[in-house]
Amino acid sequence: MHRSxxxxxxxxxxxxxxxxxxxxxxxxxxxxxxxVGPGAPVQAVLETPSVGTAGQDAADxxxxxxxxxxxxxxxxxxxxxxxxxxxxSGLYIYGFDGQILQFLPEGLLNNVDVVEGLxxxxxxxxxxxxxxxxxGKTGISLYTFDPAGTGDNGVRYWGAVxxxxxxxxxxxxxRRGAEVHAILVGHEGELRQFILSVGANGKPxxxxxxxxxxxxxxxxxxADEATDALYINEENVGLWRYGLNPASGAARTLIQPIAKDxx
Numbered sequence: 680m681h682r683s684x685x686x687x688x689x690x691x692x693x694x695x696x697x698x699x700x701x702x703x704x705x706x707x708x709x710x711x712x713x714x715v716g717p718g719a720p721v722q723a724v725l726e727t728p729s730v731g732t733a734g735q736d737a738a739d740x741x742x743x744x745x746x747x748x749x750x751x752x753x754x755x756x757x758x759x760x761x762x763x764x765x766x767x768s769g770l771y772i773y774g775f776d777g778q779i780l781q782f783l784p785e786g787l788l789n790n791v792d793v794v795e796g797l798x799x800x801x802x803x804x805x806x807x808x809x810x811x812x813x814x815g816k817t818g819i820s821l822y823t824f825d826p827a828g829t830g831d832n833g834v835r836y837w838g839a840v841x842x843x844x845x846x847x848x849x850x851x852x853x854r855r856g857a858e859v860h861a862i863l864v865g866h867e868g869e870l871r872q873f874i875l876s877v878g879a880n881g882k883p884x885x886x887x888x889x890x891x892x893x894x895x896x897x898x899x900x901x902a903d904e905a906t907d908a909l910y911i912n913e914e915n916v917g918l919w920r921y922g923l924n925p926a927s928g929a930a931r932t933l934i935q936p937i938a939k940d941x942x
Contacts, residue, residue, distance in 0.1 A: 691866070725776065731768055742762045742791050744761075766787060769785040770822070770939070772908075785809075788812075790898070790899065792807070792809075794808070799837075800881060803822040808822075810849060812846055818839055821883050828863055839883075842863060845869070851901055853909070860875065864899075868892055899912040
C-alpha cells in the first residue's frame with residue numbers, strides 16, 4: 680500500500696473541507712502565523728446515507744484509506760474505504776461510492792484515524808483508532824483491517840488503550856520513522872501521546888511518551904510527518920502547532936487564533 684496515496688487523498692479532503700467552509704469574501708490576518716483567505720464553495724459529488732443516529736449531531740470526523748490495488752471489505756471489492764463515526768453508537772466503513780460496507784456498534788466513538796506500519800501474526804495491517812467516550816472504556820479503541828484478506832474480510836476490533844483522560848475527544852495517528860504514534864486529546868484540554876506496537880500476544884501495546892495540558896476544551900488533531908509537527912485545535916483559543924517529537928513537551932506556537940464568523 681502507498682502511504683503517499685493515502686496522504687494525497689487526506690490532503691485533498693482537508694483542502695476541500697477548508698474551501699467549503701471558508702466562504703467569506705474578506706481576508707483575515709490573525710495574530711499568529713496563519714492566514715485565512717477568501718474561499719470558494721465546493722459541491723459534493725456524492726454522499727453517504729445518514730448515520731443511524733440521524734438529526735442528532737452524531738456523524739463525526741472521518742479518515743480515508745486508499746489502496747494501490749483493490750481490496751475486499753465484507754465481500755465487496757473496493758479501492759479503499761472511508762471510516763467515520765456515529766459518535767452516539769459506533770464506527771461506519773464506507774466505500775468510495777458512499778455506500779456502507781460495514782458498521783461496528785462500538786459505542787461512543789468520536790474522532791477516527793488510520794495508519795499503516797504494524798503487522799499482526801506476520802501480516803501487515805491497516806490500523807484504525809478512535810477516541811472512545813463510552814463509560815467504563817474511555818481511552819483509545821483500536822481496530823485492524825487485513826488488506827490481503829478475502830471473503831468476509833473486514834474491520835475487526837483489536838484492543839484498547841486505557842487512559843486517565845476524562846472525556847476523550849480528538850484523536851490522530853502519526854509515523855515517526857518506524858514508530859507509530861497515537862495522540863489523544865481530551866475535552867478538558869489533556870494531551871496524551873503513545874507509541875503503539877504489537878505485543879507478544881498479538882494485542883496492542885502502548886507506551887505513554889508525552890502528557891501535557893492544552894488549556895481548555897480541545898478536539899481535533901493532525902500530524903505533519905514531513906515537518907515533524909503536531910497541530911491541535913483549542914476551540915476557544917485557536918490552532919496550535921506542537922512538535923511531533925514527544926521530547927518537545929508542552930512547547931507550542933499559536934498558528935491562528937480564532938476569528939469571529941471565520942475560524
